[in-house]
Amino acid sequence: MIQEVTLAQVVERLQVLESTVKMLSMELALSPSETKFEFVIRVDGGEVWRGRDVVTHYPEIRRQHPDDEVSIGWQSSPVVLI
Amino acid sequence: MTTITFPYVERHHPLLGSVKRPLLRLELHSERFNLWIALDDVLADTGADLSVVPLPFGQLLVTNVESGQPTQLGGIVSSTSAFNGYIHQIQARLGETEFELLVAVVTTATIPPIFGRRQALDRFEVRFVHGQELIIET
Secondary structure, three states: OHHHOOHHHHHHHHHHHHHHHHHHHHHHHHOOOOOOEEEEEEEOOEEEEEEOOHHHHHHHHHHHOOOOOEEEEEEEOOOOOO | OOEEEEEOEEEEEOOOEEEEEOEEEEEEEEOOOOEEEEEEEEEEOOOOOOEEEEHHHHHHHOOOHHHOEEEEEOOOOOOOOOEEEEEEEEEEEEOOEEEEEEEEEEOOOOOOOEEOOOOOHHHOEEEEEOOOEEEEEO
């Protein structure tokens, strides 16, 4: 059967396949998903902790670093903020 | 008058490649612990009527989040899914400038900390420069 397929037809089928895969990839990338987020605690600008239970960890880290600059950040999985 | 410059912060995005955001550092006074808490990654948002912090930040700032003024918070895309929040008056510091700030503690952790207009951006001269720098005159 392979002899009945021309090179032009093979190229055309590959192009259709390629565009289908592109569409599927785009749909997957755009499908809604739960935003993942976490908090980051930094001491003098360096990250020392990352997670969700910042209410427990921030006071502990602050106690461990009484003379340093302790800050909290919020970060999420890739999302477009509007 | 003092000028504070915050370079935009770049984040990776799978479709856009990267996005740059005007994020600033803000200090808020914790009534609960009687100390100043420095918050990084606070979004300067001219579209936000009020400043907002996610629930865990609010729990660090005030002893009882629900003692604030209850309100509903919604965004451009969230007219059908507003969040509950509680508004508190909190002492804030931007650079060396100290001021009273209305902050809504939203009852979710999925909303980023936001520096909105009322008692916040409206208080200062603010420039968003070519998607590169946020400049605030305090």
